[in-house]
Amino acid sequence: MYRPIMYNEEEDAKKIYENGFRNKEYNFYETVLVAKHFRYVMGYGDAKIKTVLKEFCITNDKFWNDVLNLRNIKSAVSKSRKPFVNKSNPIPIYKDEIDAITSVEGYKQKKVLFAIFVLAKINNGYIYNNEWNKIRRVLHSKITNKNIFELIEYYASRNLLYATKNLYHKILFINLQGTLVFTVSSESINNLKKVFEDVFGKDLFVCVDCKKTYERRSYNQKRCKECSQIHKKELWRLQKIRQRNKMSAY
Numbered sequence: 001m002y003r004p005i006m007y008n009e010e011e012d013a014k015k016i017y018e019n020g021f022r023n024k025e026y027n028f029y030e031t032v033l034v035a036k037h038f039r040y041v042m043g044y045g046d047a048k049i050k051t052v053l054k055e056f057c058i059t060n061d062k063f064w065n066d067v068l069n070l071r072n073i074k075s076a077v078s079k080s081r082k083p084f085v086n087k088s089n090p091i092p093i094y095k096d097e098i099d100a101i102t103s104v105e106g107y108k109q110k111k112v113l114f115a116i117f118v119l120a121k122i123n124n125g126y127i128y129n130n131e132w133n134k135i136r137r138v139l140h141s142k143i144t145n146k147n148i149f150e151l152i153e154y155y156a157s158r159n160l161l162y163a164t165k166n167l168y169h170k171i172l173f174i175n176l177q178g179t180l181v182f183t184v185s186s187e188s189i190n191n192l193k194k195v196f197e198d199v200f201g202k203d204l205f206v207c208v209d210c211k212k213t214y215e216r217r218s219y220n221q222k223r224c225k226e227c228s229q230i231h232k233k234e235l236w237r238l239q240k241i242r243q244r245n246k247m248s249a250y
């Protein structure tokens, strides 16, 4: 199961504490959250947390193995010293930010920049190289890492972000105020493609054969569905004729 992109650890910890692991089996991330719940909500100290955390795991994972997971419990107890993180507040999007994205040429270029920018807003303006999966997730896209890197370089050349050699990139057009256009919630971030289309419109193209306008289904699409089928049949027919001519030449 995916970890949510926007989350409230305190609320999530309470739910897991009350209902058990989300997938009904031990998971380190969720164990740390429960440990935080014991520490900050119940007010337990390290020794007590270790005991009740183990009990929690035994109760909530029928295949729980004490010996195998002893180190994980210790590690979860120490990680639980970090306070609860809350990244669930709606993200405000301002007009100047939309204008910056609009200034970029190309539909795909705009869309990926929008995703990077929204993800960075959750993270104080930074996007990390291990977050490429999130870009694919929120855009429901299969874009490759190579493609994303090429786009990052392109955005850097336009001074939209500062690309460091590795690890992370800083988005340079993030504003902290201005005219509010809309907000992205912890639900709508899971379909950022739709949010993008609502603001910037759909990706349209003109079919080379019938000259009508359609919504693009894949990059470099030249024909609509109907014309594409006719085109394929025609290619197939020509190929048959060529084969026949070849045969009769012998």
Ligand SMILES: [Zn+2]
Residues within 6 Å of the ligand: 207, 208, 209, 210, 211, 212, 223, 224, 225, 226, 227, 228
């Ligand atoms: Zn067509």
